[in-house]
Amino acid sequence: MTSNQTFAISFVARADRKGNEKNTLNIYARITVGGKRAEISVVKSVAKESWNSSKERLNSKYKDFRQGNAYIDQVRSKLTSIYRELSLKGAFISPLVIKNCFIGITDTGKTLIELLDYHNESQKNTLMPGTLKNYFTTQKYVHKYLKECKKIDDIRLGEINYKFITEFEAYLRGYEPIDHHKALSNNGVMKHLERLRKVTSMAVRLGWLEKDPFEKYKLSFVKVDREFLTDRELEVLREKSFQIKRLQFVKDLFVFSCYTGLTYIDVHNLKRDNLILGIDGEYWIQTIRQKTHMVVNIPILPVAWEIINKYKDDPRAVNNGTIFPKLSNQRLNSYLKEVADLCGITKTLTFHMARHTFATTVTLSNGVPIETVSKVLGHSNLSTTMIYARVLKDKISADMKDLKQVLQNKEDNAGLKRHVKR
Known part of the structure; x- marks a missing residue:
C-alpha cells in the first residue's frame, strides 16, 4: 500500500469476554489504511456506561477518565506521527506496519513482490530456465491475487500468514483463465504454493521474516499415474x-x-x-x-x-x-x-x-x-x-497364464500319482 491511500484512526469498544461482568468493555485503537484494518488494545475492563462511542471518549463514570482520555489522545498522536514518518520516507504502509512500529516490533520493510523479484534474480544462474519460468508464473498469480482480491499492488512480508496462504489457495482453485489455458488442477495449485513456500523459506534465512508462514500449512498432492504408450x-x-x-x-x-x-x-x-x-x-x-x-x-x-x-x-x-x-x-x-x-x-x-x-x-x-x-x-x-x-495388464495376463499352467501341471501330477497307486 502507498501513502496516498486513505488513513484513519478510530477508537472502538468490544465486549470483554474475559471480564467477570457481562457489561465490561475493552477499548481498541483501530488503524485503517486503504480499507484494511489492524487494532491495538488501549484500555481494558471499562464499564459500558463509562464509554461514549459517538465521541470516542471515557466519561466521568470511569474513575480515571482524565488519564484514560489523555492516553487515548497520546495513542492517536503517536499513530498519526508514525503514518506521517512512513509517508515522508516513501515506505510501504499498511495497518500492520503502523501497529508494529507502535508496539516496537522491528520490520525489515520488505514486501512479497520484492522478495519474489529478489529470488528470481538471485537464482537465474542456478535454476534451470524451465524452473525459473515456473517461478515467474507463480509470481504472476500472486500479483493477480493481490490486485483482484486485496485491491493492492504489494503486501508487507509481515502480513503473510496462514490466512493469507489459504485465501491464496482458494483464489488459485477458483481462477478461471480467459485464454486457452486449462484451469489449475489440485497438483497445479500445490506446485504454486510449494514455490511460494520455498521463497518464504529464503526470506526466513535472509532474516526478512521472523517465522515461516507455511509452518502449519500442509501441501496436499494427489497421486497421479503417469501416462505412457503401450x-x-x-x-x-x-x-x-x-x-x-x-x-x-x-x-x-x-x-x-x-x-x-x-x-x-x-x-x-x-x-x-x-x-x-x-x-x-x-x-x-x-x-x-x-x-x-x-x-x-x-x-x-x-x-x-x-x-x-x-x-x-x-x-x-x-x-x-x-x-x-x-x-x-x-x-x-x-x-x-x-x-x-x-x-x-x-x-x-x-x-x-x-x-x-x-x-x-x-x-x-x-x-x-x-x-x-x-x-x-x-x-x-x-x-x-x-x-x-x-504392473501392466499384459504382464498380469502373461503371469496368470504361467500360473494356470503351473496349477494344471500340479493337477496332472496329482492325478498321475492317484492312478499309479490304484
Whole structure:
C-alpha cells in the first residue's frame, strides 16, 4: 500500500469476554489504511456506561477518565506521527506496519513482490530456465491475487500468514483463465504454493521474516499415474511416416526418447562427443542430466541408433554442433498433438511421456531390473524410479497364464500319482 491511500484512526469498544461482568468493555485503537484494518488494545475492563462511542471518549463514570482520555489522545498522536514518518520516507504502509512500529516490533520493510523479484534474480544462474519460468508464473498469480482480491499492488512480508496462504489457495482453485489455458488442477495449485513456500523459506534465512508462514500449512498432492504408450501405440507411432518434415522430425525425436529415456533438454543438448564406445564394444550415450547433474550411460538400442544416423548430416544439427536440429519444447509439444491425431492415439502426447514409455513399456515390462532402469534414467535414488514400477495388464495376463499352467501341471501330477497307486 502507498501513502496516498486513505488513513484513519478510530477508537472502538468490544465486549470483554474475559471480564467477570457481562457489561465490561475493552477499548481498541483501530488503524485503517486503504480499507484494511489492524487494532491495538488501549484500555481494558471499562464499564459500558463509562464509554461514549459517538465521541470516542471515557466519561466521568470511569474513575480515571482524565488519564484514560489523555492516553487515548497520546495513542492517536503517536499513530498519526508514525503514518506521517512512513509517508515522508516513501515506505510501504499498511495497518500492520503502523501497529508494529507502535508496539516496537522491528520490520525489515520488505514486501512479497520484492522478495519474489529478489529470488528470481538471485537464482537465474542456478535454476534451470524451465524452473525459473515456473517461478515467474507463480509470481504472476500472486500479483493477480493481490490486485483482484486485496485491491493492492504489494503486501508487507509481515502480513503473510496462514490466512493469507489459504485465501491464496482458494483464489488459485477458483481462477478461471480467459485464454486457452486449462484451469489449475489440485497438483497445479500445490506446485504454486510449494514455490511460494520455498521463497518464504529464503526470506526466513535472509532474516526478512521472523517465522515461516507455511509452518502449519500442509501441501496436499494427489497421486497421479503417469501416462505412457503401450506396445501397440508405440509400434503404430514408430512405423508411421509423414510427408510433412516437421511432423516426421518431431515423431523421430519422440521415438528416440522412448528408446533412450532422455528428457527434452538432454536430447536438445546431445553432441557427437556424447557418443562413446562402451565396455561391450557398442556405442553408448554418455551425458550429464541437466536437472540432477548426474552422469548417465545409456546403451544405444537399434531404433535410437537408426534415428541418430538419420540426422547426423542435417545442416541444422551440424551448424549447432548437436546430434539433432533444435526445436523449442513448446513447439515440439504442439506438433506432437498433430502427430497423435494422425496416428489415432487418443492420449495427450507430450515429450515427457516418451521418458515414461521408456521406463514402463520398453524396459520394466520387458524384464529389465528396476535398479538398471534407475541408473539409465539418471535418478538419484531408487524411490524415484518406483513410480514407474507399475504392473501392466499384459504382464498380469502373461503371469496368470504361467500360473494356470503351473496349477494344471500340479493337477496332472496329482492325478498321475492317484492312478499309479490304484
